[in-house]
Amino acid sequence: MTDxxxxxxxxxxxxxxxxxxxxxxxxxLPGEVHxxxxxxxxxxxxxxxxxxGLHQPxxxxxYMGRDRIVMSxxxxxxxxxxxxxxxxxxxxxxxxxxxxxxLGELPRKxxxxxxxxxxxxxxxxxxxxxxxGFDARTLVGDLSIANQQMVEIARALTVDAKAxxxxxxxxxxxxxxxxxxxxxxxxxxxxxxxxIYISHRMEEIFKITDRITVLRDGxxxxxxxxxxxxxxxxxxxxxxRKLDLSRNASHHELGDVAxxxxxxxxxxxxxxxxxxxxxxxxxxxxxxxxxxxTEIAETLFxxxxxxxxxxxxxxxxxxxHSPADAIARGISLVPEDRKGQGLVLGMNCRDxxxxxxxxxxxxxxxxxxxxxxxxxxxxxxRLDIRTPGWKQKVGNLSGGNQQKIVIGKWLSMHPNxxxxxxxxxxxxxxxxxxxxxxxxxxxxxxxxxMVISSEMPEVLHVSDRIVAMYSGRxxxxxxxxxxxxxxxxxxxxGLGDHRAA
Amino acid sequence: MATLTKQQIGSxxxxxxxxxxxxxxxxAFALGNPKxxxxxxxxxxxxxxxILGVMALGVTFVVISGNxxxxxxxxxxxxxxxxxxxxxxxxxxxxxxxxxxxxxxxxGLIGFLVGYLKLNSLIVTLGMLSAxxxxxxTYSGGQNMDIADxxxxxxxxxxxxxxxxxxxxxxxxxxxxxxxxxxxxxxxFGRKVYAVGGNGTAATFSGxxxxxxxxxxxxxxxxxxxxxxxxxxxxxxxxQNTVGQGLELEVxxxxxxxxxxxxxxxxxxxxxxxxxxxxxxxQNGLLLIGLQFYVQFVVTWVIIILAVWxxxxxxxxxxxxxxx
Numbered sequence: 001m002t003d004x005x006x007x008x009x010x011x012x013x014x015x016x017x018x019x020x021x022x023x024x025x026x027x028x029l030p031g032e033v034h035x036x037x038x039x040x041x042x043x044x045x046x047x048x049x050x051x052x053g054l055h056q057p058x059x060x061x062x063y064m065g066r067d068r069i070v071m072s073x074x075x076x077x078x079x080x081x082x083x084x085x086x087x088x089x090x091x092x093x094x095x096x097x098x099x100x101x102x103l104g105e106l107p108r109k110x111x112x113x114x115x116x117x118x119x120x121x122x123x124x125x126x127x128x129x130x131x132x133g134f135d136a137r138t139l140v141g142d143l144s145i146a147n148q149q150m151v152e153i154a155r156a157l158t159v160d161a162k163a164x165x166x167x168x169x170x171x172x173x174x175x176x177x178x179x180x181x182x183x184x185x186x187x188x189x190x191x192x193x194x195x196i197y198i199s200h201r202m203e204e205i206f207k208i209t210d211r212i213t214v215l216r217d218g219x220x221x222x223x224x225x226x227x228x229x230x231x232x233x234x235x236x237x238x239x240x241r242k243l244d245l246s247r248n249a250s251h252h253e254l255g256d257v258a259x260x261x262x263x264x265x266x267x268x269x270x271x272x273x274x275x276x277x278x279x280x281x282x283x284x285x286x287x288x289x290x291x292x293x294t295e296i297a298e299t300l301f302x303x304x305x306x307x308x309x310x311x312x313x314x315x316x317x318x319x320x321h322s323p324a325d326a327i328a329r330g331i332s333l334v335p336e337d338r339k340g341q342g343l344v345l346g347m348n349c350r351d352x353x354x355x356x357x358x359x360x361x362x363x364x365x366x367x368x369x370x371x372x373x374x375x376x377x378x379x380x381x382r383l384d385i386r387t388p389g390w391k392q393k394v395g396n397l398s399g400g401n402q403q404k405i406v407i408g409k410w411l412s413m414h415p416n417x418x419x420x421x422x423x424x425x426x427x428x429x430x431x432x433x434x435x436x437x438x439x440x441x442x443x444x445x446x447x448x449x450m451v452i453s454s455e456m457p458e459v460l461h462v463s464d465r466i467v468a469m470y471s472g473r474x475x476x477x478x479x480x481x482x483x484x485x486x487x488x489x490x491x492x493x494g495l496g497d498h499r500a501a
Numbered sequence: 502m503a504t505l506t507k508q509q510i511g512s513x514x515x516x517x518x519x520x521x522x523x524x525x526x527x528x529a530f531a532l533g534n535p536k537x538x539x540x541x542x543x544x545x546x547x548x549x550x551x552i553l554g555v556m557a558l559g560v561t562f563v564v565i566s567g568n569x570x571x572x573x574x575x576x577x578x579x580x581x582x583x584x585x586x587x588x589x590x591x592x593x594x595x596x597x598x599x600x601x602x603x604x605x606x607x608x609g610l611i612g613f614l615v616g617y618l619k620l621n622s623l624i625v626t627l628g629m630l631s632a633x634x635x636x637x638x639t640y641s642g643g644q645n646m647d648i649a650d651x652x653x654x655x656x657x658x659x660x661x662x663x664x665x666x667x668x669x670x671x672x673x674x675x676x677x678x679x680x681x682x683x684x685x686x687x688x689x690f691g692r693k694v695y696a697v698g699g700n701g702t703a704a705t706f707s708g709x710x711x712x713x714x715x716x717x718x719x720x721x722x723x724x725x726x727x728x729x730x731x732x733x734x735x736x737x738x739x740x741q742n743t744v745g746q747g748l749e750l751e752v753x754x755x756x757x758x759x760x761x762x763x764x765x766x767x768x769x770x771x772x773x774x775x776x777x778x779x780x781x782x783x784q785n786g787l788l789l790i791g792l793q794f795y796v797q798f799v800v801t802w803v804i805i806i807l808a809v810w811x812x813x814x815x816x817x818x819x820x821x822x823x824x825x
Contacts, residue, residue: 301706340702355692361689
């Protein structure tokens with residue numbers, strides 16, 4: 001067996017009050033794709049920060065080949081050929097693709113002038129390898145998030161990399177873009193580069209990785225050959241128990257129609273949208289990124305005015321011009337971007353949870369803090385939110401618990417219609433299944449729930465009916481009995497137009 | 502265990518750094534000059550800080566909401582000139598509310614531009630700094646403004662009077678600080694100010710009317726400026742057009758010294774008051790230990806930079822870091 005190209009051995013890292021990493025080891029062979037898995041808070045990010053020189057370990061060591069290396073900072077990591085491709089992009093939007101890729105190392109001519117033609121040439125050579133639809137001179141700000149991710153990957157390819165770390169690289173990629181990414185990874189592999197691949201998505205893990213290392217609560221759980229593992233066993237290693245992902249249609253009676261949408265259109269974003277959601281029902285909206293689902297939700301929540309069509313709540317036509325309007329009419333939105341739209345990260349748990357109703361919770365001129373704490377306690381218990389107390393800043397919680405704070409915030413408003421956009425994005429499997437159960441439970445209690453998701457297992461698992469969208473239009477609505485994965489994929493790919501005339 | 506770990510010390514410094522710094526300044530100056538810690542001197546510092554302090558209270562709201570207000574100095578000149586002029590024309594009873602209304606109108610204009618039109622607050626208030634200065638000069642014709650009968654008016658009470666042995670400016674500062682401290686910490690409006698400054702998008706997604714909140718912050722700031730102008734006018738009963746010049750930076754310094762983040766979302770009225778007092782005591786202490794008046798400007802800013810640096814360093818646990 002070949003020697004590992006990169007080895008982390010017995011890494012220990014403690015923060016005040018937390019042992020973030022406890023004797024964790026990970027070794028990557030040349031030409032290997034090694035998955036690093038674990039729930040949020042399991043220690044993956046901390047381990048990668050140790051590898052990148054952003055944290056100094058309290059114990060253990062990092063080895064490249066036979067040499068022990070002290071990672072004093074990001075430059076040290078780069079000098080050793082360790083390259084990170086982060087989930088959160090770090091690009092300068094006002095610069096061209098080429099400038100971003102070679103930032104700090106622009107090719108020079110005499111008198112320090114930039115050699116633009118050579119820069120474009122070098123960049124285009126790399127972009128060609130990535131098979132992308134833009135060139136060196138394109139402004140990064142004009143690219144989609146997915147294409148920006150490709151720029152980030154291109155940047156990694158300019159370095160003579162020995163090990164490349166991909167942190168949730170597919171979070172915002174379409175299926176076609178994923179294929180390109182996996183090709184790139186295959187090329188790197190063929191060149192003998194060691195790859196650490198962090199992802200929550202099981203299909204990918206089983207498709208492209210060779211070995212899987214699992215962390216839980218900062219502890220090393222073991223390393224398995226991907227070929228000898230299956231989803232269930234890996235999940236069990238991650239959460240220490242089994243997971244239920246069966247289909248889950250309602251067995252309770254549906255109530256009245258809570259919300260009805262007729263002929264709703266909004267410029268080029270979506271057209272002629274018709275649907276209704278009954279009380280006690282979960283309707284899943286499935287489609288590719290950009291199919292118009294989030295925009296519909298934003299319209300229902302008063303963030304975007306429609307150009308045509310109407311919205312009826314309990315049979316009454318309504319016009320909704322602002323989130324405040326929507327909230328007053330009993331519509332709640334758990335937005336897709338938890339940190340950007342859902343939470344004030346610097347505020348404590350309680351204040352975040354009661355924010356939409358802070359005007360109503362008054363004792364004289366002041367906020368009734370006792371009532372607020374009561375609301376927080378209620379939803380902390382009901383949603384099993386794990387936090388030391390309401391004073392904790394939301395930014396310090398794990399992704400799953402943050403999402404529960406957002407959900408609690410909207411449940412405490414007792415909405416007639418609850419819209420949930422990508423409820424489990426970036427959330428670990430354990431919390432994911434809790435949130436799924438929660439959504440099902442809400443339907444059973446009589447809530448009308450609209451779930452937007454880009455994950456098929458999720459949509460299939462939680463929905464009573466599934467609305468398939470493609471390019472701003474509803475292609476077909478399935479009941480949970482009739483839907484199959486194939487027909488759903490066909491509908492959202494625009495293959496065969498199933499729309500009723 | 503009696504010893505503190507490095508992290509615990511760091512966390513205490515991060516939370517209480519400004520108070521500790523304040524205590525250290527006081528001790529140092531007290532050792533440097535015995536006159537420093539006398540009741541007379543303390544009162545005189547607080548009284549001379551009151552105008553700056555009242556303005557800083559309003560700017561605290563603006564900064565926490567995630568914006569800046571660089572127009573407060575020139576707006577204070579405007580208020581002072583206007584109230585002095587109207588004092589002789591329509592009498593103090595009408596002059597005071599008239600001046601408040603005019604100042605609030607200016608604040609409302611800024612609030613409209615920054616809140617509703619979403620223009621950058623740095624640009625808007627920097628422009629207003631200059632525009633209001635022009636407005637003041639136009640109003641006064643460039644002349645100093647004086648009250649004709651300085652002995653015979655009750656108007657001097659706001660700047661020169663005392664109640665229960667305490668100078669009125671101090672009472673106004675303390676009263677306003679207590680009131681606005683409650684508004685910020687305890688009312689729904691205060692909560693919304695923090696939310697809008699902490700994450701404006703999330704605040705909007707929670708149904709908070711962001712533009713209205715920002716607008717109200719600027720109105721409050723203008724109200725504080727008008728109060729400061731009233732104290733200033735009442736204290737001197739005559740004024741130049743440039744009386745508030747440069748105060749905008751001192752006000753901002755006091756707010757930042759108090760620990761409010763320029764990015765918005767954090768800070769408290771209490772901490773701003775401490776920031777104001779530190780600034781006041783530093784300037785007073787430097788004079789008492791015999792430094793030239795002009796040296797103050799340099800030393801003040803060196804101390805502010807140090808304070809901000811230590812604050813940031815305490816938060817990240819290192820004096821310097823490649824990432825923020």
